[in-house]
Amino acid sequence: MVRGGREVLASVVASQMTLHAEYGGVVPELASREHLKNIVPVVREAMARACVGFADLDAVAVTEGPGLAGALLVGITYAKALAAGLEKPLLGVNHLEGHIHAVLMEAGAEMDGPLMALVVSGGHTHLYLCTQVPKGEAPGAPNLWAAPMWRYRNVGRTVDDAAGEAFDKTAKLLGLGYPGGPWMDALAKLGNPRAVEFRFQPIKRRSMESVLPTRSAEDAVRMGHPEGDANFDFSFSGIKTAVLRYVQTHGMKDVVEVRRARLGAALKENPKLRADEAVREMPEVFDQQTLDLIASFQYAVVGNLLKQTFAAAESWGGRGVIVSGGVAANSELRRRFTEEAARRGMRVEFPALAMATDNAAMIAAAAWGKFAAGEFAGDEMRAQPGLRLG
Ligand code: KG4
Ligand code: ZN
Numbered sequence: 001m002v003r004g005g006r007e008v009l010a011s012v013v014a015s016q017m018t019l020h021a022e023y024g025g026v027v028p029e030l031a032s033r034e035h036l037k038n039i040v041p042v043v044r045e046a047m048a049r050a051c052v053g054f055a056d057l058d059a060v061a062v063t064e065g066p067g068l069a070g071a072l073l074v075g076i077t078y079a080k081a082l083a084a085g086l087e088k089p090l091l092g093v094n095h096l097e098g099h100i101h102a103v104l105m106e107a108g109a110e111m112d113g114p115l116m117a118l119v120v121s122g123g124h125t126h127l128y129l130c131t132q133v134p135k136g137e138a139p140g141a142p143n144l145w146a147a148p149m150w151r152y153r154n155v156g157r158t159v160d161d162a163a164g165e166a167f168d169k170t171a172k173l174l175g176l177g178y179p180g181g182p183w184m185d186a187l188a189k190l191g192n193p194r195a196v197e198f199r200f201q202p203i204k205r206r207s208m209e210s211v212l213p214t215r216s217a218e219d220a221v222r223m224g225h226p227e228g229d230a231n232f233d234f235s236f237s238g239i240k241t242a243v244l245r246y247v248q249t250h251g252m253k254d255v256v257e258v259r260r261a262r263l264g265a266a267l268k269e270n271p272k273l274r275a276d277e278a279v280r281e282m283p284e285v286f287d288q289q290t291l292d293l294i295a296s297f298q299y300a301v302v303g304n305l306l307k308q309t310f311a312a313a314e315s316w317g318g319r320g321v322i323v324s325g326g327v328a329a330n331s332e333l334r335r336r337f338t339e340e341a342a343r344r345g346m347r348v349e350f351p352a353l354a355m356a357t358d359n360a361a362m363i364a365a366a367a368w369g370k371f372a373a374g375e376f377a378g379d380e381m382r383a384q385p386g387l388r389l390g
Contacts, residue, residue, distance in 0.1 A: 001050040002361050005368025006105050009050035011354065011361040014038040018271045021178040025168070026122075032070030039078050046360070054086055061367030064092040064377075065387030066123070072383035080379065091367040092377040095358075096124060096389040097152065099324040102351040102362035104130075104150065107322070111347065113150070116318035118309045121325030121358075122164035122179065125234045127156035127309060128390055129316045149369040152390035155312055156232030159203055163301060164327045166236035170243050170297055174290060175260030177267055177275070184294050185330050186275035187286065191295030198242055198300035203233045232312040234304065243297055252289060259285045302333045306340055313346070320347035329356040 001009040016034050020026045047053070062079035065072055076092075083090035099119045104111070113132040119125070133149040161169070164181055171180020176187070247256060262285050267273050279286055305327075313321050321341060327333065328350050341348035355362060370376075 001046045001052060002105070002364035002368070005365050005371075008105070008361045008365075009052065010046040011359055012042050012046040012049065013354075013357075013359050014042050017179060021267070021271060024172055024178050026068070028068045028070055031068055032074055035071050035074040039074060042360075043078075043082075054082075057086060057088055059083070059089040059091055059367070059371050059376075060086070061091040061093050061364045061371075063095045063098065063363055064381060065095065065384030067095055067383075067385060069383050069385045072385065076381060076383055080381065089371065089376040090378075090381065091370045091375070092381050093363045093366045093370070094387055094389045095363070096126060096128075097366045098362040099124075100128065100130065100150070100152070100322065101366035102324050102355040102359070103322040103349050105362070105365040106352065106355075107349040111320050111322075111349065113148075114316065114318050115320045115322055116155075116309060116313035116316065117152075118305060118321070118323045118328075119325045120163045120305060120323065120327040122168060122181075123162050124325060125158040125163045125236070125305075126154060126389070127232050127312050129153040129155050129312075129318065130322075149372070154388070154390035155316060156234065156308060158234040158236060160235050160237040161240065163234070163236055163305060164325070166240050166301060167298075167327065169240050170294075173240070173244055173247065173256070174294065175256045175258075175263060177263060177273065177278075179326075181327060181330065183275045184298055185332070187279070187291055188295040188298040188332060190279070190286070191288070191291030191293070193295040193299035195292035196246060196296035198239050198296060200235070200300070200304050201238060203231060203235050232308050232315075234308060236301065239297065239300060243293065246293060250289065252293075255287055255290065259290075298330070298332055302330065302336055305333065306336055309337075310340055310344065310346075318346075320349070322349045324351050324356065326357045329353055 001011075003009055014034070016026075016031060019030060019034065023030075060079050060083040062075050063072060064076070079090060082088075096119050099121065100117050103117075113130055115130045117128040117130050119128065130150050130152055133151055164179075167184050168178065168180040171183050172178065176183040247253060262282060263278060266278065266282070309321060309323070312318070321337065323333065323337060334350055337348050337350075350356070351362075
């Protein structure tokens with residue numbers, strides 16, 4: 001529940017993490033069934049917490065995509081029914097724009113564009129150049145333009161795994177809990193990040209047509225891009241394989257299997273067990289070699305995200321950097337991005353921890369621009385699992 005695109009009146013999240021943890025990953029059928037079960041009580045609770053009645057709503061916003069088809073369908077069907085029943089406008093939102101607005105709704109008014117946004121989660125690693133629509137050009141009612149309206153251009157993305165996926169898969173192969181990101185973050189603090197050197201290979205350049213409309217240098221300059229053929233893509237499947245090879249060649253397999261069994265049993269008893277608690281309760285399961293490997297992995301992944309993001313910001317004329325999505329909760333990422341931004345005299349912003357992972361408030365915030373512009377969704381709105389932004 002969000003007022004004016006900025007003010008969160010209530011944010012209720014029905015997390016499915018514990019359920020999916022049993023399977024070591026998200027199970028699509030379970031995800032849509034859980035959505036179906038939770039959607040009505042979650043909306044009711046948000047309305048109650050915000051002390052708002054259905055009649056007070058101005059519009060209903062819902063995620064159109066990208067995401068799992070079944071889960072998207074539950075949200076869209078419910079939102080359509082709610083909007084029709086209340087005779088209120090319906091607004092379709094891109095999930096990735098939602099992640100960007102998790103930051104913009106707090107810091108956006110003070111941040112001048114253009115900004116380079118890194119959206120980094122379990123499913124995505126994307127770089128977007130965000131520019132503000134000049135007030136005079138923004139469609140719709142000017143009195144609604146308390147929050148600035150933004151446009152996006154995708155200037156980089158992963159060619160294989162997402163960064164969060166690399167955290168999760170690496171954690172899994174080391175016998176840790178799910179989702180792996182928070183486990184790796186906590187355990188990396190206990191290891192030596194220089195113990196193992198992971199290198200990122202240069203990525204084969206994808207067709208620049210998807211980034212720039214033409215390859216001509218003139219056009220690149222006109223688009224505000226000085227280099228024309230710079231590559232800000234990511235690849236994270238290699239480092240996961242490198243960790244696996246390291247485990248195999250350093251005789252760590254038995255240690256991993258003991259940890260998997262011990263942690264598996266402990267997590268069965270207490271599914272909410274956190275890494276710091278596990279370390280306290282069973283320190284013998286976390287050998288130094290593994291902790292060093294985890295610290296080195298995280299150091300490399302964060303370093304790669306940092307290098308590409310700031311290079312893209314510089315190249316595209318970004319005046320500030322924003323990072324959002326589940327991996328934006330990572331403590332090393334926050335520290336190193338903050339240090340790098342300070343070194344360059346740039347501003348960097350992250351979402352509040354509660355807004356970093358998926359939530360509905362960021363979707364409502366992103367919908368504000370469409371509401372103000374009168375861009376309402378019709379009855380034909382459908383789930384778009386592969387929807388792109390920019
Ligand atoms: O945005 P999100 O909640 O869901 C989507 O994928 O859309 O992101 C979840 C991802 C998972 O891969 C999880 O391991 C990762 O974010 N994550 C982290 C941390 N907290 C969550 N990765 C690294 N460090 C963290 N502290
Ligand atoms: Zn997400």
